[in-house]
Amino acid sequence: xxxxxxxxxKCKEEICLRNTIKSKRCSLDAKRERCYLKxxxxxxxxxxxxxxxxxxxxxxxxLIVIKRDSSCRLWACLSMTDREFILKNYLQDYNTLFSLDxxxxxxxxxxxxxxxxxxxxxxxxxxxxxxxxxxxxxxTRKNITEEERDNWFLKISTRGGKI
Numbered sequence: 001x002x003x004x005x006x007x008x009x010k011c012k013e014e015i016c017l018r019n020t021i022k023s024k025r026c027s028l029d030a031k032r033e034r035c036y037l038k039x040x041x042x043x044x045x046x047x048x049x050x051x052x053x054x055x056x057x058x059x060x061x062x063l064i065v066i067k068r069d070s071s072c073r074l075w076a077c078l079s080m081t082d083r084e085f086i087l088k089n090y091l092q093d094y095n096t097l098f099s100l101d102x103x104x105x106x107x108x109x110x111x112x113x114x115x116x117x118x119x120x121x122x123x124x125x126x127x128x129x130x131x132x133x134x135x136x137x138x139x140t141r142k143n144i145t146e147e148e149r150d151n152w153f154l155k156i157s158t159r160g161g162k163i
Contacts, residue, residue, distance in 0.1 A: 001043045007036045018042065057116050062102045069123035072100060073156045074138060082139045090127075090141075099126040103133075105153045122156050 002010075002017075010017055011032050018039050025031040075083070102121050106114050114120040128138045132152060137144050144152075 001040065004033065004036050007039060008032050011035070054116075061116050061118050061121060064118045065102045065121045065123050066100070068118070071123065072125045072128070073122045074124045074128045074152070077155055078139065085139060093127055100124070101126045101129040103129045103153075105157050122153070124156065 007017065008029070011026055014022065016022060016026075018035060020035075023031075026035075078086075100123055103124050104111075104115070105120050105122060108115045111120070124132075131138050131141060132149055135144050135146065135149055136142065137148075138152060
């Protein structure tokens with residue numbers, strides 16, 4: 001979107017960015033300012049529409065991943081000892097263990113091209129998702145490196161659940 005000054009310059013060049021009928025009043029500053037506000041509102045509506053469409057795409061991706069994985073893929077990767085450790089030591093957080101999230105294997109920020117790719121997503125419990133996003137070991141909660149976090153997602157994506 002352009003600013004008001006550039007909008008007025010286009011008006012002077014008789015280029016209507018709103019594609020409306022030009023009138024004699026188009027040369028008046030007050031008319032150009034009102035027209036710019038309408039232009040700005042139209043632009044914002046277009047952006048909202050794009051965002052809504054992307055959200056619909058994300059909802060579709062989530063449904064695909066939920067149907068494909070059906071349960072927490074990280075939990076499926078854990079040994080019985082690790083599961084017992086989590087339940088024994090972190091039972092107070094267990095309510096988030098029941099909630100499932102669709103998590104990105106490769107982050108949305110650094111891999112925006114894979115944001116809507118179901119193959120870049122796995123179904124894991126919100127509890128684990130939060131830990132991994134904060135670079136915490138999903139069992140011990142100790143700090144981990146980005147490489148260790150990536151290794152967890154690799155393990156999850158290749159061994160846990162059905163692919």
